[in-house]
Amino acid sequence: MKKSSEQPWQHQAAKSLCRVGETAGLAAIAIGAAWACRRWIDSQGKAGCEQESQSEHPVVMEMSAIKNGDIATLEKLSDVAGLEEVKSELREKVIEPFTRPELFERFKLQKGGGVLMYGPPGNGKTFIARAIAGEMNAKFFPVNAAEIKSKWVGDTEKNLQKLFDEAKQHTKSVIFLDEVDALLSARGNRKIGSVTQFLQLSDGVIKTPNCLLLLAATNKPWMLDEAVIRPGRLGNLVYVGPPDLKAREAILALNLKSVPTENFSLAEIAGGTEGYSGADIAELCDHAKRAAKNRQISSGKNEVVMKSDFAQAIGKIRPSVSLVQLKQFEAWRKNRQRLSEIDDDEN
Ligand SMILES: Nc1ncnc2c1ncn2[C@@H]1O[C@H](COP(=O)(O)OP(=O)(O)OP(=O)(O)O)[C@@H](O)[C@H]1O
Numbered sequence: 001m002k003k004s005s006e007q008p009w010q011h012q013a014a015k016s017l018c019r020v021g022e023t024a025g026l027a028a029i030a031i032g033a034a035w036a037c038r039r040w041i042d043s044q045g046k047a048g049c050e051q052e053s054q055s056e057h058p059v060v061m062e063m064s065a066i067k068n069g070d071i072a073t074l075e076k077l078s079d080v081a082g083l084e085e086v087k088s089e090l091r092e093k094v095i096e097p098f099t100r101p102e103l104f105e106r107f108k109l110q111k112g113g114g115v116l117m118y119g120p121p122g123n124g125k126t127f128i129a130r131a132i133a134g135e136m137n138a139k140f141f142p143v144n145a146a147e148i149k150s151k152w153v154g155d156t157e158k159n160l161q162k163l164f165d166e167a168k169q170h171t172k173s174v175i176f177l178d179e180v181d182a183l184l185s186a187r188g189n190r191k192i193g194s195v196t197q198f199l200q201l202s203d204g205v206i207k208t209p210n211c212l213l214l215l216a217a218t219n220k221p222w223m224l225d226e227a228v229i230r231p232g233r234l235g236n237l238v239y240v241g242p243p244d245l246k247a248r249e250a251i252l253a254l255n256l257k258s259v260p261t262e263n264f265s266l267a268e269i270a271g272g273t274e275g276y277s278g279a280d281i282a283e284l285c286d287h288a289k290r291a292a293k294n295r296q297i298s299s300g301k302n303e304v305v306m307k308s309d310f311a312q313a314i315g316k317i318r319p320s321v322s323l324v325q326l327k328q329f330e331a332w333r334k335n336r337q338r339l340s341e342i343d344d345d346e347n
């Protein structure tokens, strides 16, 4: 088998480079090489990368690359601080159909279909996905969508197939496609291969005898191909936004659990963190705890986290999500709502 360095298109590209000569600019060199490559590809009747994909690279990712979440290490929904509405929406949409199927049967309620969590970064989408799998006691297949993508023609589809095949083998499993926009984006009128493959695979989920749940998360929902977020696929849309006052207080409490602190009101600190994401609040706590630890190193006696440590941390760490970003989500939500109302009117 010839090595890629010996492919004929490269010889032709090299010849073109010589013809361009010393006076030509970089752009001309690139164009010459590209045309040589194109001519060679045309003469072969298939794309160069497709040719390579059949020979010189591992065809699909190894199953070990699909991280298998260990059930024992997964969180539960009760570990997700605050976000009560989000949790109850997810309990009803995701967990109950599996834990109380008889009720869905009795009331002829539709069950199944995947869930897309969307919202600004750092507000617990990934954390919640783990907690859902933990709550269901299911095998967890978390996949970062960018990782499953291959530059080799057809391999992304094979990776997706492999992921679904593996998940289907377990009595209860949760597939979680994180940052799914990297995999299932719209590209004008043309459907990309991974979208077509995903649509086929997700349509088959409902027929799977084992319990398989499809979860996905994104902070760019507007990038997704419309077909992906239709009912039956990732049709259950759940907005995971910045924590409200109560949720911020709960996240503070979670991060300060069993940590020595002076007697101060968490509600008051939460009040000063409007606009902070869950991850920002975790960082604030980390900052305050480090300040107390450093104080102890300096003083040589037992110190506690003080309210002033938070005041300093808040001065240094700013909310990572901007108002403009929040407005973008709001606009997308409203637009989707409008579209679904139009759909309802038409049916
Ligand atoms: N409601 C919450 N309860 C407890 N911890 C939280 C909560 N929200 C966020 N966190 C903390 O913030 C961290 C980051 O959250 P996570 O990675 O789930 O955010 P995300 O929404 O998936 O962000 P991205 O869009 O960037 O992927 C979590 O590991 C957790 O420590």
Ligand SMILES: [Mg+2]
Residues within 6 Å of the ligand: 125, 126, 127, 178, 179, 217
């Ligand atoms: Mg995430």
